[in-house]
Amino acid sequence: MFAQITVIAPGLLGSSVAQAARARGLARRIVIWARRAEVREQIAAQAWCDAAPASRAEAVSGAALVVIAAPVTQIVPLVREIAPSLPPRPALSPFPSGALVTDVGSVKAEICRGAHEALAVASSGGGSGEAGAAGGRGQREGRAHFVGAHPMAGSEKTGWEHGQADLFEGRTCFVTPLAEAGPEATSEAVANANEAVAQFWRALGSRVVRVAPEEHDEIVAHISHLPQALASTLCAALGRQHPDWPQYAGAGLRDTTRIAGSDPQLWRTIFEQNREAVLRALDTYAAELREFRDALARRDYAAVAATLAKGQDTRRHLLA
Amino acid sequence: MFAQITVIAPGLLGSSVAQAARARGLARRIVIWARRAEVREQIAAQAWCDAAPASRAEAVSGAALVVIAAPVTQIVPLVREIAPSLPPRPALSPFPSGALVTDVGSVKAEICRGAHEALAVASSGGGSGEAGAAGGRGQREGRAHFVGAHPMAGSEKTGWEHGQADLFEGRTCFVTPLAEAGPEATSEAVANANEAVAQFWRALGSRVVRVAPEEHDEIVAHISHLPQALASTLCAALGRQHPDWPQYAGAGLRDTTRIAGSDPQLWRTIFEQNREAVLRALDTYAAELREFRDALARRDYAAVAATLAKGQDTRRHLLA
Numbered sequence: 092m093f094a095q096i097t098v099i100a101p102g103l104l105g106s107s108v109a110q111a112a113r114a115r116g117l118a119r120r121i122v123i124w125a126r127r128a129e130v131r132e133q134i135a136a137q138a139w140c141d142a143a144p145a146s147r148a149e150a151v152s153g154a155a156l157v158v159i160a161a162p163v164t165q166i167v168p169l170v171r172e173i174a175p176s177l178p179p180r181p182a183l184s185p186f187p188s189g190a191l192v193t194d195v196g197s198v199k200a201e202i203c204r205g206a207h208e209a210l211a212v213a214s215s216g217g218g219s220g221e222a223g224a225a226g227g228r229g230q231r232e233g234r235a236h237f238v239g240a241h242p243m244a245g246s247e248k249t250g251w252e253h254g255q256a257d258l259f260e261g262r263t264c265f266v267t268p269l270a271e272a273g274p275e276a277t278s279e280a281v282a283n284a285n286e287a288v289a290q291f292w293r294a295l296g297s298r299v300v301r302v303a304p305e306e307h308d309e310i311v312a313h314i315s316h317l318p319q320a321l322a323s324t325l326c327a328a329l330g331r332q333h334p335d336w337p338q339y340a341g342a343g344l345r346d347t348t349r350i351a352g353s354d355p356q357l358w359r360t361i362f363e364q365n366r367e368a369v370l371r372a373l374d375t376y377a378a379e380l381r382e383f384r385d386a387l388a389r390r391d392y393a394a395v396a397a398t399l400a401k402g403q404d405t406r407r408h409l410l411a
Numbered sequence: 412m413f414a415q416i417t418v419i420a421p422g423l424l425g426s427s428v429a430q431a432a433r434a435r436g437l438a439r440r441i442v443i444w445a446r447r448a449e450v451r452e453q454i455a456a457q458a459w460c461d462a463a464p465a466s467r468a469e470a471v472s473g474a475a476l477v478v479i480a481a482p483v484t485q486i487v488p489l490v491r492e493i494a495p496s497l498p499p500r501p502a503l504s505p506f507p508s509g510a511l512v513t514d515v516g517s518v519k520a521e522i523c524r525g526a527h528e529a530l531a532v533a534s535s536g537g538g539s540g541e542a543g544a545a546g547g548r549g550q551r552e553g554r555a556h557f558v559g560a561h562p563m564a565g566s567e568k569t570g571w572e573h574g575q576a577d578l579f580e581g582r583t584c585f586v587t588p589l590a591e592a593g594p595e596a597t598s599e600a601v602a603n604a605n606e607a608v609a610q611f612w613r614a615l616g617s618r619v620v621r622v623a624p625e626e627h628d629e630i631v632a633h634i635s636h637l638p639q640a641l642a643s644t645l646c647a648a649l650g651r652q653h654p655d656w657p658q659y660a661g662a663g664l665r666d667t668t669r670i671a672g673s674d675p676q677l678w679r680t681i682f683e684q685n686r687e688a689v690l691r692a693l694d695t696y697a698a699e700l701r702e703f704r705d706a707l708a709r710r711d712y713a714a715v716a717a718t719l720a721k722g723q724d725t726r727r728h729l730l731a
Contacts, residue, residue: 108469243661263659300659313652314660318667320703321641323722328699330725333635337729339583340634341563343670346728347638351664351726355719363712373704377697383640384630384693392683399675402643405650405670410664411659 095182097122097302099147099153099169101134104195104244105160106254111295113139114256119183124150125251134251148176154292159194164360169264170237175211179233187289189233193240193288198310198364199267199304206237207269234277236284239304240292240310241265247352255286257296264297265311267304272320301367314366317376319358320369322351412502413611417474419467419489421454421560423566424515425480426574431615433459439503444470445571454571460647468496476611479514483575484680486514487525490557494533499553508600509553513560517631518684519587519624526557527589554597556604559587559624561631567672575615584617585631587624600726623693631666632688637696639678640689642671 096118098105105123105243111369112118123143124133135143151173153178170192179188184191192210196202242264246253265377268285289299302310326348329337337344362369379398386394416438418425425443432438443463445451469476471493478559479486490512497510503512512530516522534554548709562584566573588605591617614617646668649657649711684687699718705712 324699326722326725346666351722359716379644396679402646402671405646
């Protein structure tokens with residue numbers, strides 16, 4: 092239980108976090124900050140929102156936990172901006188010192204490094220602007236901690252109005268602590284922060300998987316970003332054919348390409364931030380596809396069937 | 412309305428045809444032939460089956476319409492085998508002369524050519540075995556006609572027990588008349604046969620699309636066989652990674668790979684029969700994927716976003 096959870100920049104995932112937290116009684120008070128005034132107004136009227144102030148500093152000033160739900164490129168800048176306003180001793184939190192900050196970004200290495208630095212700078216008084224007022228507190232005294240998270244519960248839909256309280260139930264949520272541990276005292280605080288954030292995502296109904304940010308990025312390059320690339324390029328390739336053709340398709344093509352309906356700008360930044368791991372995944376995949384194509388070209392139907400059987404096996408046992 | 416419809420070798424699609432025909436009152440009598448005795452016994456007990464004889468000749472001898480629901484490699488051999496037993500003047504049929512034969516195979520060029528020849532041979536008395544008895548009737552007198560069909564209503568499930576009466580509702584069904592027309596009288600009979608088979612599939616609830624067999628094969632290479640190849644090779648590639656990884660995946664990967672659960676032996680024969688068109692589709696696709704990969708490699712994020720947007724556009728407008 093947190094005295095206050097603040098969700099920054101809620102889309103589908105952020106509003107789902109707020110709804111799930113309310114449904115499961117995880118916060119006394121839920122505060123939302125959205126950039127646009129009309130969105131703040133609409134959200135303020137929801138049962139899962141207690142306040143939606145225009146000021147980001149005001150929104151986070153009482154928060155024991157802040158969830159940054161913005162697109163990946165905006166997460167670190169937002170952490171930097173809220174850092175000076177985070178309370179050094181938030182009321183009622185499972186984490187004994189400082190505020191916790193987490194996110195829902197699809198890539199983690201760059202974000203976790205950047206957010207960690209942003210909070211370190213703020214806590215050492217090196218921040219600018221508002222940071223001066225809150226700066227100067229030592230690491231052992233109420234320093235805020237960032238622990239990245241990535242719930243595997245997106246959708247091709249976007250927008251806070253599509254959020255659902257049960258979105259995270261039974262779904263994987265990666266929690267990605269930074270590997271580097273500081274001095275002993277900090278290290279214990281870090282361990283506590285990591286555990287508190289993992290507990291939060293578990294409390295929302297997720298199955299938490301803890302991995303280092305880099306490992307997370309390698310995994311999702313294969314299980315999320317690669318399928319997105321295939322669905323999008325398949326649709327792009329079909330778009331070059333006669334416009335009637337896709338309309339003849341059965342459920343197979345529809346399912347295979349559902350995620351191609353996702354927001355291109357959002358995915359562009361995901362591919363950008365996870366470029367190297369995605370390139371590795373694409374190259375591994377292209378080799379597999381090439382092998383299949385070549386087997387078909389040389390009429391090696393046993394090899395064609397073997398690939399199909401291997402695919403069926405993975406689908407059955409690993410994706411059941 | 413047909414006096415008798417016979418379904419040969421029913422799996423998911425064949426039993427769905429029988430169930431839909433019964434539900435929509437398209438046949439007075441529905442006869443099923445299955446290879447295995449235990450399947451015949453089980454099917455004979457279904458409300459959508461009036462008889463399930465062990466003899467194929469007996470099963471088709473009173474049929475105004477025969478639906479061959481076997482896997483693609485078995486369709487032409489089965490047409491050849493039933494040809495001599497097809498009735499020259501079946502009772503109660505929208506087609507005035509001879510029996511109609513259709514199928515549900517996923518490829519059409521080879522099957523339509525082969526089945527047409529098999530019936531032509533039988534009607535000219537050139538068949539072997541049982542053919543002697545029925546042979547010798549002229550083309551204008553009760554000759555059976557094959558008109559290929561392919562309902563886009565499969566599933567990764569197989570087996571007659573998964574059939575559904577509403578499987579074809581609102582789904583595309585390709586009907587693929589052979590382009591070659593014979594002498595004038597035959598030509599009119601051919602036109603009538605084509606129309607009667609198209610009407611049958613419409614009566615089952617399908618949206619019928621009439622194309623030549625070769626065009627059909629080119630279309631499905633892109634909208635059905637290519638997605639199958641991508642889903643299977645994606646799963647095969649993921650199968651090389653850590654076995655935990657796919658289990659972390661969200662709904663995106665699950666949807667994208669659903670059809671990878673399909674029967675490998677069934678699909679092996681589809682790829683075999685449609686090899687050239689599938690190779691063309693694979694090569695077009697591989698070029699699109701390569702372009703995407705290269706754009707990402709050279710950090711051309713505008714090009715990355717453009718492909719994603721093109722994919723989204725196709726998905727939205729053509730696959731809505």
